[in-house]
Amino acid sequence: MLKGPRDEFTPYPWLESFIMQVNLLCIGDVVGKPGRFVLSQVLPDLIRKYDLDCVICNAENAAGGSGLTGQLYKKFLHYGVNLITLGDHAYRKLDIIPVIEQSDHIVRPANFPPTSPGKTFAIYQTNIGPKVAVVSLLGRLYMRPTSDCPYRAIDNVLHQIPDEVKIIVVDIHAEATSEKIAMGWYLDGRASVVFGTHTHVSTADECILPQGTAYITDVGMTGPYDSVLGRKKDRVIRTLTTNIPSPFEVANDDPRLCGILVQVESTTGNATHIERIRVDVDNTDKIEPT
Numbered sequence: 318m319l320k321g322p323r324d325e326f327t328p329y330p331w332l333e334s335f336i337m338q339v340n341l342l343c344i345g346d347v348v349g350k351p352g353r354f355v356l357s358q359v360l361p362d363l364i365r366k367y368d369l370d371c372v373i374c375n376a377e378n379a380a381g382g383s384g385l386t387g388q389l390y391k392k393f394l395h396y397g398v399n400l401i402t403l404g405d406h407a408y409r410k411l412d413i414i415p416v417i418e419q420s421d422h423i424v425r426p427a428n429f430p431p432t433s434p435g436k437t438f439a440i441y442q443t444n445i446g447p448k449v450a451v452v453s454l455l456g457r458l459y460m461r462p463t464s465d466c467p468y469r470a471i472d473n474v475l476h477q478i479p480d481e482v483k484i485i486v487v488d489i490h491a492e493a494t495s496e497k498i499a500m501g502w503y504l505d506g507r508a509s510v511v512f513g514t515h516t517h518v519s520t521a522d523e524c525i526l527p528q529g530t531a532y533i534t535d536v537g538m539t540g541p542y543d544s545v546l547g548r549k550k551d552r553v554i555r556t557l558t559t560n561i562p563s564p565f566e567v568a569n570d571d572p573r574l575c576g577i578l579v580q581v582e583s584t585t586g587n588a589t590h591i592e593r594i595r596v597d598v599d600n601t602d603k604i605e606p607t
């Protein structure tokens with residue numbers, strides 16, 4: 318359970334205006350209607366329960382399993398998401414492109430070609446004062462579309478983020494665990510959080526690296542777990558066992574939210590706590606097929 322100085326007695330109250338513990342929640346790939354349903358049901362309570370200052374969410378699978386629409390983007394903000402990251406399906410729904418270009422709450426992968434629409438970082442002003450920057454990066458191993466070097470891209474973006482922004486969160490959206498782990502080490506001490514997405518399976522390697530970066534290889538999917546990575550099991554197995562292609566529809570049952578809670582010190586940007594969370598939702602009768 319996160320607990321910060323705001324909840325504790327301090328003999329130096331004036332210090333609180335300079336040093337604060339900022340509570341972040343990073344949520345993994347929200348898949349289709351079941352993912353959106355669990356997000357809408359659970360997030361407002363999580364914000365209250367953990368006194369969250371900023372919620373970051375990967376929404377690249379939100380619309381029918383691939384992409385994000387402008388209408389769903391508004392719903393995510395309404396549920397309590399503050400910053401949205403994307404991935405290989407960033408432009409799958411074309412009507413999101415004007416939103417990506419104009420909104421200050423959503424980023425496309427920073428190592429997409431420079432001419433790609435959208436911002437390479439976004440900054441959110443928390444209610445308690447400190448600002449949080451978010452960056453999205455795409456891996457290059459076993460990943461389409463191919464993209465530019467993520468290491469060079471993040472170096473460029475870190476130079477552009479104003480010095481006053483101490484809290485920097487990076488979503489490394491990649492297939493290979495090695496690529497995500499390497500990015501964690503590469504950014505240790507330069508980012509507050511490096512969290513992996515795309516593989517949809519939560520990993521048990523959350524830690525705080527030696528220079529103060531909270532890291533996890535994958536925060537896990539927010540969506541239907543009675544599935545293969547969010548898709549209907551029978552469709553996937555049929556295709557795998559026969560080589561007959563079929564559309565992989567989004568599954569319906571056992572929706573869960575997966576993510577990480579991270580506490581970051583406002584003045585240094587160093588993480589002081591990381592923990593995985595998983596919230597199951599029983600009531601699936603409200604979810605219509607996607």
Ligand SMILES: [Fe+2]
Pocket residue numbers: 377404405406490515
């Ligand atoms: Fe992805």
Ligand SMILES: [Fe+2]
Pocket residue numbers: 346377378404514515516517
């Ligand atoms: Fe995904």
